[in-house]
Amino acid sequence: MHHDFAGASVLMMRRLVWVVWLALLSTGCIATQFLSRNLAAFGQLRTVAHKIENPVRPEARLAVLWVGHATVLIQIDDKILLTDPVWTRTVGQISPRLVEPGIEVRHLPPLDAVLISHMHFDHLSLGSLEMIEDKVRWLGMPEGGLVYLTDFSFPAHEVPWWQTRVLPGDLKVTAVAVRHNGWRYGLDHAWREGIGYAAWVIEYHGITVYFGGDSALAEDAYRETARRFPTIDLALLPIAPIHPRGFMKRVHTDPWEALTAFEKLGATWMVPIHFDTFINSLDEPGEPTRVLEQAVKQNRIAENRVHRLAIGEQKVLISR
Amino acid sequence: MPYRVIMMDGSFDSDDGVCRTPRCCRGKVPISVVLGLVFFLFCHDALAQSDGGAHPRPSWPWFFSQLIPSPQLVVQRDQAAFGARWQLTPILFSQGIHRSQNPWRTFVVEPIVRHSGSLEWFVSPEYLALGDDMPRHFGVRTGLRSYWPLIERGDYLSLSFGTSALRFQQITSVAYETGVHVLFGLVGFMTSCSPTPRAQRCIMTLQVRVF
Numbered sequence: 189m190h191h192d193f194a195g196a197s198v199l200m201m202r203r204l205v206w207v208v209w210l211a212l213l214s215t216g217c218i219a220t221q222f223l224s225r226n227l228a229a230f231g232q233l234r235t236v237a238h239k240i241e242n243p244v245r246p247e248a249r250l251a252v253l254w255v256g257h258a259t260v261l262i263q264i265d266d267k268i269l270l271t272d273p274v275w276t277r278t279v280g281q282i283s284p285r286l287v288e289p290g291i292e293v294r295h296l297p298p299l300d301a302v303l304i305s306h307m308h309f310d311h312l313s314l315g316s317l318e319m320i321e322d323k324v325r326w327l328g329m330p331e332g333g334l335v336y337l338t339d340f341s342f343p344a345h346e347v348p349w350w351q352t353r354v355l356p357g358d359l360k361v362t363a364v365a366v367r368h369n370g371w372r373y374g375l376d377h378a379w380r381e382g383i384g385y386a387a388w389v390i391e392y393h394g395i396t397v398y399f400g401g402d403s404a405l406a407e408d409a410y411r412e413t414a415r416r417f418p419t420i421d422l423a424l425l426p427i428a429p430i431h432p433r434g435f436m437k438r439v440h441t442d443p444w445e446a447l448t449a450f451e452k453l454g455a456t457w458m459v460p461i462h463f464d465t466f467i468n469s470l471d472e473p474g475e476p477t478r479v480l481e482q483a484v485k486q487n488r489i490a491e492n493r494v495h496r497l498a499i500g501e502q503k504v505l506i507s508r
Numbered sequence: 509m510p511y512r513v514i515m516m517d518g519s520f521d522s523d524d525g526v527c528r529t530p531r532c533c534r535g536k537v538p539i540s541v542v543l544g545l546v547f548f549l550f551c552h553d554a555l556a557q558s559d560g561g562a563h564p565r566p567s568w569p570w571f572f573s574q575l576i577p578s579p580q581l582v583v584q585r586d587q588a589a590f591g592a593r594w595q596l597t598p599i600l601f602s603q604g605i606h607r608s609q610n611p612w613r614t615f616v617v618e619p620i621v622r623h624s625g626s627l628e629w630f631v632s633p634e635y636l637a638l639g640d641d642m643p644r645h646f647g648v649r650t651g652l653r654s655y656w657p658l659i660e661r662g663d664y665l666s667l668s669f670g671t672s673a674l675r676f677q678q679i680t681s682v683a684y685e686t687g688v689h690v691l692f693g694l695v696g697f698m699t700s701c702s703p704t705p706r707a708q709r710c711i712m713t714l715q716v717r718v719f
Contacts, residue, residue: 230570276660281537281660281663281664281690281692282689283690291670309663314620314660314661315660315661315664331562332562334608334609335562335606335609335618336618336620337606338604338605338606338620338624338661339604339605339606339607340606344606344608372618372620373618373619373719375569375570375573375690375718375719376564376618376719377565378565378567378569378570379562379563379564379565379567380562381560383562477524494609503616
């Protein structure tokens with residue numbers, strides 16, 4: 189009797205899983221569509237040709253290299269910074285990388301600061317931090333972030349919004365407000381309201397860089413940031429995910445909103461980030477950049493102010 | 509060969525199948541009820557707080573997620589039966605958490621805090637469909653379990669090893685268990701085997717755990 193019962197239970201569970209899965213698919217559940225797209229993308233990693241092997245440019249005062257998604261290698265004179273490092277093949281275990289990272293870990297120079305914008309798997313990648321652990325001199329996290337870091341050999345500190353950390357050589361990093369969320373697993377949302385996410389402003393030798401991380405349109409925050417940092421040279425701004433807009437609008441800027449942020453921040457240049465690396469939306473491939481080009485034209489922004497980089501591409505914005 | 513199984517309430521069971529619980533202990537409040545009461549009071553107190561602090565604390569979504577059972581298959585001698593398990597963690601110490609953070613947790617444990625390396629005291633109400641008497645299908649397990657991170661500090665893959673005592677159908681048995689956990693601990697495959705003579709069984713659990 190028990191054998192029959194166990195067999196029937198397993199059969200019933202299998203059927204239940206299929207019924208739930210089909211029901212979710214047929215009702216257009218967003219999470220199911222994300223999952224289906226991600227599962228279909230496994231094994232489709234695109235390579236990056238001619239990766240840069242020596243990213244430190246002696247002739248540059250300000251240079252940026254887009255590694256992919258929100259990972260950007262920033263050089264300001266002799267200081268090297270890295271944002272939201274992700275080198276792993278997947279994020280959150282079920283979302284595969286679509287394109288190789290734009291630079292190999294072994295070609296990274298020592299990193300004066302690594303900045304984490306928030307706790308989501310595509311921004312705080314513990315496996316990636318393990319890969320670069322011996323290169324990191326300091327890691328900055330938003331308030332409430334260290335609980336998800338686990339223990340590493342490098343020093344790491346939380347920086348609350350509007351507070352500045354002065355690092356060796358007078359390199360300054362300031363966490364600034366944005367509009368996003370600071371949970372990692374979902375249920376932790378209950379006690380992580382208003383913490384665990386930030387944008388960063390980097391200041392060194394008179395050059396100022398804004399790293400937007402991931403944010404919904406936050407005009408008040410941009411205005412306050414511009415008031416405190418009136419001469420931002422470069423803004424690294426997320427332009428995706430776009431769709432479904434009703435859902436994404438609460439936590440993500442689309443290209444149009446990214447340009448609004450660019451304008452409110454009063455930055456000289458913008459480099460778009462956070463697109464075409466992982467599947468976290470219903471966007472078509474290439475859609476964020478197409479919409480961005482359209483928005484730049486319609487907003488009559490000079491094309492040399494918005495630099496769209498390919499993954500692995502480096503741009504020198506200020507030369508010596 | 510005659511044997512005795514010592515029970516948690518001080519009584520013992522023998523091979524003649526008669527439970528010799530002392531008369532003075534009959535009607536005693538079971539340990540699971542006491543734990544449940546402590547848990548409820550803790551949750552009620554914490555849920556009533558509205559300070560918005562960053563400390564992990566029970567919330568209603570968390571509370572309801574704890575009701576999700578983990579299905580089990582129990583094999584005992586020539587029988588196999590369906591079962592289910594729920595999980596509570598009264599105390600956990602994490603050795604993987606960042607050195608600046610409090611390593612202790614009670615009940616609510618962030619997945620990375622558990623799977624980056626930790627030792628927990630757990631309590632598991634269990635349902636095992638062994639025998640025909642429905643009320644006797646419920647038991648309670650308590651024990652110690654350690655977690656060891658393998659990939660992504662345990663977020664992607666971790667192992668667990670533990671030992672526990674299961675009080676079921678008036679027999680207390682000891683069990684040793686091992687498990688592998690993926691998807692930040694959301695899904696785990698665990699096996700526990702009990703060598704206790706009158707309760708020799710192996711249980712395979714598909715663990716579903718949200719925090």
